[in-house]
Amino acid sequence: MVKASERKDFMARLAAAHPDPESELNWTTPYELLVAVVLSAQATDKGVNIATAKLFPVANTPEAIVKLGVEGLTPYVKTIGLYRNKAKNVVALSEMLLEKYGGEVPDDFDALTSLPGVGRKTANVVLNVAFRRPTMPVDTHVFRVANRTKFAPGKTPDEVEALLLKRVPAEFALHAHHYLLLHGRYCCKARSPECELCPVADYCSAPEKKARLKDLVPSA
The missing domain is CATH 1.10.340.30 (Hypothetical protein; domain 2)
Structure with missing residues (x-):
């Protein structure tokens, strides 16, 4: 579980990895x-x-x-x-x-x-x-990252959304879902998470992390 005292640093690290994030969908209106x-x-x-x-x-x-x-x-x-x-x-x-x-x-x-x-x-x-509201859309990437790291664990997207709205510090609220989404899409992947590159790895105790890091250790 990411402690309340750690949440600001957790989000700051994800924000530093993806500054000024934008939707990867192309749109003009x-x-x-x-x-x-x-x-x-x-x-x-x-x-x-x-x-x-x-x-x-x-x-x-x-x-x-x-x-x-x-x-x-x-x-x-x-x-x-x-x-x-x-x-x-x-x-x-x-x-x-x-x-x-x-x-x-x-x-x-x-x-x-x-x-x-x-x-x-x-x-x-x-x-x-489009309207710059600090909402928390929860897709599969956000759901996975929130649960793996236990930043906002929940059994359903609605549960995760509710916890994110409570736990994400206000200064990160506008872009929080993009920070989590992009982290899940490019680093904390479903099948092969790149834990060795993860900026919040020290906050994570997911079994996938332990297995990944163990596999990366060269055999004697």
């Missing part, structure tokens, strides 16, 4: 970000960026997406997992944005989660990245 995040569920940011690089020059507003319709949108997103359902959700949320919000992406959690295909994590990402 809150609407583009919303679409990209919806498409990114169970898909890679790289794969989504390849798809949106072709889609957004053609349609990057609710009006344009609705005009495309599901049939017209599908060819642009068919390389992404679960693309059929995602195409339906993107068109449906675009229709709702036009009907209820004047075509603008709302900066309100409840309004965002009322949109088709938009869950808690997606809403939190949009609020954090």
Whole structure:
């Protein structure tokens, strides 16, 4: 367990490893970000960026997406997992944005989660990245790092999110989820964590760390 007295240093080390982090999804407007995040569920940011690089020059507003319709949108997103359902959700949320919000992406959690295909994590990402709110989206990387290090252990993403909101020092709150996400994506990996390079390794007592470091010790 990372002690209360250690939390500031823990986050400061992750922040130093990834100063001024940004979303790795490509976007220029809150609407583009919303679409990209919806498409990114169970898909890679790289794969989504390849798809949106072709889609957004053609349609990057609710009006344009609705005009495309599901049939017209599908060819642009068919390389992404679960693309059929995602195409339906993107068109449906675009229709709702036009009907209820004047075509603008709302900066309100409840309004965002009322949109088709938009869950808690997606809403939190949009609020954090587009509207600079100190939210704590919990994806698989954040969930893994929070549990492995016991900085904010929980059985569900919601439990982890609640603990992160309580435990992350205020000065790190805006970028905290990116610090954790990027650490999980590039260092504290699921299968082969690079514990020897980890800036917070001394705070971690995960079995994976012990096994990794043991394997790196040269045999006599």
